[in-house]
Amino acid sequence: MARPPLTLAALATAAVPGLEPTGVARHSRGRAGAYDAARICTADGRILLIRVPRSQAAESEQSADLVALRALTNGIRARLPFAVPEFAGQVPAGDTRGIVTDFLDGAAYDAELLTADESLAASIGRSIAALHALPPAFVSEAGLPRRTADEVRHEATRLIASAAETGRLPAALLRRWEEAADDEVLWRFRPTVINGSLDADSILVQTGAVSAIVGWSGLEVGDPARDLHWLLTSRGRAAGTALDAYRSALGGTDEALQRRALLWGELELARWLLHGVASRDDSIVEDAVGLLDGLVERVHTHESSPLSADTGPILAVGEVETLLDRTPRDRAAREAGGSLLTDSYRFSELEGGDRDEVEANLTKPIPLDLDGWGEEVDAGAEAAAQTGADAEAPAASEPSDPERAATDAQAERNSASS
Missing domain, CATH: 3.30.200.20 (Phosphorylase Kinase; domain 1)
Structure with a gap:
């Protein structure tokens, strides 16, 4: 009560x-x-x-x-x-x-609106950069996690393995994620202080700039890409500005940051599946399975090309943001300590395709294509209601x-x- x-x-x-x-x-x-x-x-x-x-x-x-x-x-x-x-x-x-x-104080906006305005998007990029530039010693002194790049990589590997053990993960996704986990280039980064659960819900805005960030339960030293996955899947036309401002404020970033952030975004669907299994909630499990299947189906109906021969085939940004466009049936996973992309987006109906052709290609890897990511994704995007x-x-x-x-x-x- x-x-x-x-x-x-x-x-x-x-x-x-x-x-x-x-x-x-x-x-x-x-x-x-x-x-x-x-x-x-x-x-x-x-x-x-x-x-x-x-x-x-x-x-x-x-x-x-x-x-x-x-x-x-x-x-x-x-x-x-x-x-x-x-x-x-x-x-x-x-x-x-x-x-x-x-x-x-501060107003709350969804991810699209946060990245619709150039000035606000730049403020977001600089704010995240300031967080990632903090000296990491205070995190250890507080007894909070301080992970190496190898430990972060092992975390991703364990998550993939756990999702595979459910028997509900499409073979194409399993192969793609395993290849990404095996890609040495992808995991060459310097751990930084991160919020750990940052998404659009965390950010408050005043006078066109970030005024506050709330929700710090995931604070640790870890992969900076974890704080960026929601940004890279935003459809706001100024999302590229936010990433540019982030890189400029830090004087550059590791070469695989963008691809790794996309991988973490996809793995949020695996977390959603595991949450459903752990809570024995069949509706969540079926929802997660549908999203994972849709992820494969959506990609196999579009052309994309590998970023490099050494890179695990991660989903192209445009495909991720199309799928991550619907709120799950409930927000229980957030209670469980996970900040799901699926909590922040509304999933629209997937466009249809030749089902037989799609099913025949489910085991093929799905490559990453970042071409044109910084371009305007939706020139007609209107400011969403607060x-x-x-x-x-x-x-x-x-x-x-x-x-x-x-x-x-x-x-x-x-x-x-x-």
Whole structure:
């Protein structure tokens, strides 16, 4: 049973000494989420956010997020061009705990809109670069993972093997992913500090630039490509600008970054399949199988050519973004600690083709073709509507309608609802 806003406000007063609430508003996306959450206006003019997990998976995610926020010291935060939530207090709440953080300003947009404007896209690229340029020592000091390139590669290999063991992975994808895992060139990179679960849902925007990044449960030293897969599969016409700004800010990147990011994007479908198997949810399994089969079918109806003889055949960007265009039936996988591409996109119906011809080619490798990636993908792309929120406004200091809309959207992003 969901905790009412007043109960959450009472918990917040116990978590933050001296807190005097003057207004409270439930935080909701209009459906059952992983947290009971509320925004709280205080007598000293602050706005705080309290979240109480509703599942073991959400509790684990919130605990990891808290460790990361504490690791991000004032000195580290000063190196970032955007805000990060600050821990304010915690309090026992039944068999779990409520965590209070400050409430960050910023509007939320989907991936297409984030990469539709040149200036905003460049801000995104620079922001991710600033994160990846952080000195990695603080991650180890906080006890967070610090992976080598070989360890990252082994992680991908284990994920592929686990997906194969389900017996539901198409042979063409298995072969392609195994070849990619075996490609020495693909895994020559320098590990950096990464968010680890970064996607469009993580980014808040103000005045045409990134104002904050939320959701830090995956913070570690690892593969920078993990933070870019959502960007490379965006259909916004300025996605190339974001990547150019990222590279420019860092003074260059490893040659296989783009291809590796695409591989991680595809492997999100494998994670979705494994989540369905682990949770014994047949609907998720069938959804994942359909997406994987569709991935093969879509590619085999289009021409593409290998990037190089040494590169494992990874799917071309245009094919990935076409498939990753539908939200799965639920967001349970995000609760389980995975940030799925399928959580951020709506899948349109796959274009048909000669089914017999497609099935006859299921075991053939599917090559990568990055030609023209930086070109405008959708010249007629229109700005999507800002993600709506159905949260009530705080009781005190009632804002104007435009301000309320912005606040509600910001609140939604800060709520790690699943």
